[in-house]
Amino acid sequence: MKGVWLCIAAIIATGLLGCGNGNDSTSQSVSDRQLKDTANYTQVQWLDSVVNFGSIPMGETIKLRYRFTNTGTRPLFVTHVRAGCGCTVADYTKDAIAPGGMGEITAAFDSRKSQPGNVRKVVMVHTNTSPVNEHTLIFTGEVKPSGN
Template sequence: MKNLVKLLPLVAAMTLVSCKKDQTADQLIVEENVEATAAPEASAPAPEAVAVAAAAGPATTVALSESNFAFGKIKKGDKVEHVYEVTNTGTNPLVISEVKPACGCTVPDYTKEPILPGQKGKITLKFDSASFDGLVSKQAEVYANVEKAPIVLSFTADIQP
């Protein structure tokens, strides 16, 4: 039973990725020859597969509280974070499949569950300023089931010694 639970996310991702491209969401045909026993022991699908799966789903629209944030002056070595609020303004659930920062100094966290129409979710970017001096500008790409993906979030900081 535990092995079955481990395989469910993989099977779900494989099912979404194996859908026919030229059909609408209501007419998806899934390949029936997917064998769970042949799948490797992976705990989660590859990020690329998740991004493709989100893009293959029905698209929706999103509104951001802001796309750019300024931390202002911070001390070198400070760890700061900012929460970007996302609102699903469309008619389909919003699925954020991946948030990809430009460098390892930024760590993302985001709402993993589908965000229903009219509901809000969060994307948090955590920045470690230890390796920087002066003005910095960083970005993160948000992959979701929206027409213009990726969505780019950015922030700036003035790092003082």
């Protein structure tokens, strides 16, 4: 009898866990819907997708800018931005960018969370653009050890 109750509890738990899988369209975020709405894809042109900040001393934080233009005919949305490591914090234009308009991605690199020497970091950007909707922004430079 104990085994029957255990089996029933397992079936109920499986059913309850399956309810929260988020596969229905009402649980999708706006950005998910925008990425799937290929009829409204647009195009982007990066004015600077690779930035070299030169040399900075260890302990300094530097802010980098990546600018882009909506070269398509539909509004451009940046739906997600992710820095490649914990030493970088990225931010972006949250509003829709009209055709012909410009937007910006910023990346704040904290050298205290990195190592001295040459660095190459990435920021991944997701947009409602075609033919590519994931863009890689790169920054490079040198972090000089303290006291140099």
